Amino acid sequence: MTERPADGKANRPPDIHAVARHAGVSHQTVSRVLNDHPRVRPSTRERVREAMRVLGYIPNVAARTLITRRSRTLGLVVLNEELYGPASALRHIEQDSRSAGYGLRILNLPPMARSTLREAVESLRQQLVDAVIVVDPHPEDQPLLGPLPSDLPLVTVGGLRSAGVPSVSYDSGPGVRQAVEYLLGLGHRTVHHIAGPAGWAEADIRRTVWQRTLEQAGREVPPPVEGDWTARSGHAAGLALAGRDDVTAVFSANDQMALGLFHALAERGVRAPEDVSVVGFDDVPDAAYYRPSLTTLRQDFAELGRHTVQLALRQIETGTREGVESVTLAPPSLILRASTAPPLST
Amino acid sequence: MTERPADGKANRPPDIHAVARHAGVSHQTVSRVLNDHPRVRPSTRERVREAMRVLGYIPNVAARTLITRRSRTLGLVVLNEELYGPASALRHIEQDSRSAGYGLRILNLPPMARSTLREAVESLRQQLVDAVIVVDPHPEDQPLLGPLPSDLPLVTVGGLRSAGVPSVSYDSGPGVRQAVEYLLGLGHRTVHHIAGPAGWAEADIRRTVWQRTLEQAGREVPPPVEGDWTARSGHAAGLALAGRDDVTAVFSANDQMALGLFHALAERGVRAPEDVSVVGFDDVPDAAYYRPSLTTLRQDFAELGRHTVQLALRQIETGTREGVESVTLAPPSLILRASTAPPLST
DNA sequence: GAACCGGATGTGATGGTTCACATTTGCTCC
DNA sequence: GGAGCAAATGTGAACCATCACATCCGGTTC
Known part of the structure; x- marks a missing residue:
């Protein structure tokens, strides 16, 4: 009883x-x-x-997954979710994978926690995701991605391109060139640069193209000032640049550092764009409301999301990475606003 | 053969x-x-x-889940991932759930797609998540959450509190009161307000407490200007406020609208903080580099993440919502910076 | 009217783990 | 040296879907 x-x-x-x-x-x-x-x-x-x-x-999806060996779920590893790029990528990838009938698991690695990228991928694999997407791997991660088992569909987005791994990459070069040439065209003798952290793929590309463009125009290449993407570091860089009269134009590797730069300039009584023109990168939603309104480069993240998910799905369907072509996105477009002007006195 | x-x-x-x-x-x-x-x-x-x-x-987690009826995965529905609050919540919840040994599935609902909240929760449930966390449900979602099956552990974060559903809620009130009183203490006759969209829990609370604080101080309550959290809307609001000499202090419901406000003030030749003092809300990483550096209220999102995950785990362990107490977070703290000052002339 | 055919439906095995319970092993103790 | 007992290990079922294959059925065809 x-x-x-x-x-x-x-x-x-x-x-x-x-x-x-x-x-x-x-x-x-x-x-x-x-x-x-x-x-x-x-x-x-x-x-x-x-x-x-x-x-x-x-x-019961567990029973289905057990026999099917398919979970209809993608795994996403985000390296620096607090940055605008990765965060935007995340949003679009989530959206697109959902409308393709796939769920999404995420794994946000704190910045610089590179040593664990491999574990992150492995852990997603254990969770039986059908494919793994890695946003913004760094060059240092190369050895971590290389020896991955080839039976797991994998897509890298931005940053590092790993041999044999389908990837979606930015084509920032033309945008950067356009921005620098635009500044030179306004009459500036040269363009200074606040760079992203060395070693980051995008930071390196932006710095390199900035430099090459200056060289090809026969201009002096001033030493770049390195930041870490934050407004704080842009401010520090700005303090180093403000008040020098050889500095009349600055290309900042992202918008937030440009914001910090504006702050530093103002502190030193330097006007923008009258005394110093500034171009940023990202076109964050706030950029138009910086003071002055920021001229910047805009990436199409919707396109990024679409291609990323597509690359993942194609690998899942064909069961191999072979024959799945990597994609290069359209170059960013230059959004002209109020932070750029001809230099005051030639 | x-x-x-x-x-x-x-x-x-x-x-x-x-x-x-x-x-x-x-x-x-x-x-x-x-x-x-x-x-x-x-x-x-x-x-x-x-x-x-x-x-x-x-x-094989599928086999284990099949018999265990546990997936060691939490499901997260984010209502407005592009906003600072929800994005921060997402990051911390991901981190905490991972260190508790739980994976995370996310479902980002585009802003205003409320009609589908219920489907979102159902879809996560189908994916066998052990608990669902909903960040920032709106009052309109009440009927959508109420009749949910009670066998699914559920936590709401911010926004709407639903009877019987354990929740983590902000306690913005004291912070807002402190901010408004701080401005009055500086000598301002009254404080204007740029509000968030009506109907959003946090927007409503901030507006209400702002108003009540003014009333209790015996001050005039000017009509609030409503924005939508974006710098753009803050700019629009700013154009309405700039240049009126009864406007010497503004409390903006978030930092980005304050940024837009700064932009509008500058366009009209109004100085901050000399002519107009401004207090924001959020303390986004950029806030210290706005011009002027923004006085604002900072929420502790790490605390939010911890409590949220804890509430979910406790429900999973006990197998019921009963006896799992909701949590109210510590009030935000006022971060004093350069955007606030006494009014110029009494 | 028998052979044939394709569409509709059923039967039993399979996947990889945990659960419930049974059995064996290795001691202690008298 | 055997009872007694707990620790260690094994056996078979269960979880819930899909896969592979078998069977049934009604209608053609000659």
Whole structure:
């Protein structure tokens, strides 16, 4: 006489057999309805559907994953989610993978926690994700990505391109060139640069193209000032640049450092754009409301999301990385605002 | 003589039986080692561990979830990921749930897509998450959350508090009061307000407390100007306020709108803080580099993440929402910077 | 009217783990 | 040296879907 619920079935949610019983068919027919198999008579299909509705049936994804070896889930490793780029990428990738019928697991690695990228990928793999997307791996991560088992579909976004791994990469070069040439075209003798942290793929590209553009124009290449993407570091860089009369134009590797730069300039009584013109990178939503309104380069993250998910899905479908072509995004476009002007006196 | 790989096992990854065979024990013993069951002789345990290493064994989470009915995964629905608050919450929740041994699935609902909150929760439930966390539900979502099946652990963060659903909520009130009183204490006759969109819990609280504080101080309550959290809307609001000499102090419901306000003030030749003092809300990383450096209220998102995950885990452990107490966070702290000053002329 | 055919449906095995319970092992103790 | 007992280990079922294959059925075809 121990108390025990009289439920023979321990009150578990209905399974495929319960539905089958209710609809008067076999469990296999229910499965066929579930998977939109064509060989089911419409009347039968409707009866099964009705049974599902009545019982409140929900297919068990664990059982399905177990036999299918597919989870319809993508895994996303974000290296620096607090930055505008990675955060935007995350949003779009989530959206696109969802509309492709895939769920998303995320793993945000704190900045600089590179040593664990490999573990992150492995951990997602254990969770049976169908593909892993890594946003913004750094060159130092190369050895971590290289020896990955080749049976796991993988896409890298931005940053490091790893041989044999399909990737979506930015084509910042033309944008940077355009920005620098635009400043020179306004009459500036040269353009100074606040760079991102050395070793970061995008930081390096922006610095390199800035430098090359100056060289090709036969201009002097001033030593770049290195920041860490934050407004704070842009401010520090600004203090180093403000007040020198050889500094009339600055290209900042991102918008937030440009904001810090503005702050430093103002502190030193230097006006922008009259005394110093500034171009940023990202076009964060706030950029138009910086003072002055920031001329900057805008990346299309919607395009990035689409291609990234597509590359992942294609690998899942074909079951291999072979033949899945990497994608290079369209160059960023220069958004002209109020932070750029001709130099005051030639 | 059809060609067919000689692999008897179709080259599948090793399972628990393979490990058992290799270690010369039963599959159950392997399972015990896997789950740190105490009743295994150390020597046996080591032998099994070695076998796992040699074979490169990875436990299959689908199989485990199937029988356990636990996925060790939390589901997160983010309502407005592009805003600072929700984005910060996401980061911390991800971090804390990971260090608690839980993975995270996310579902970002585009702003205002409220009608689908219910579907979002259902879809996560189908994915067998052990608990669902909803960040920033709106009052309009009340009917969507209420009738949810009670067998799914659920936590709401910020915004709407739903009866019977454990929640983590902000306690912005004291912060807002402190900010407004601080401005009055500087000598301002009254404080104007740029509000967040009506209907958003936090926007409403900030507006209400701002108003009440003024009333209790016997000051005039000017009509608030409503924004939508963006710098753009702050700019629009600023254009409405700039240049009126009854406007000497403004409390903006978030930092970005304060940025827009600064922009508008500058356009109209109004100086801050000399002519107009401004206090924001959030302390975004850039706030210290706005011009002027922004006095603002800072929320502790690390605390938010900790409590949120804790509430979810407690429900998972106890198997019920009963007895799991909601949490109210510490009030935000006022960060004094350069955007506030006494009014010029009394 | 028998053979044939393709569409509709059913049967049983399978996937990899944990659960419930049974059995063996290794001691202690008298 | 055997009872007694706990620790260590093993056996088989269960979880819930899909896969592979078998069977059934009604209608053509000759």
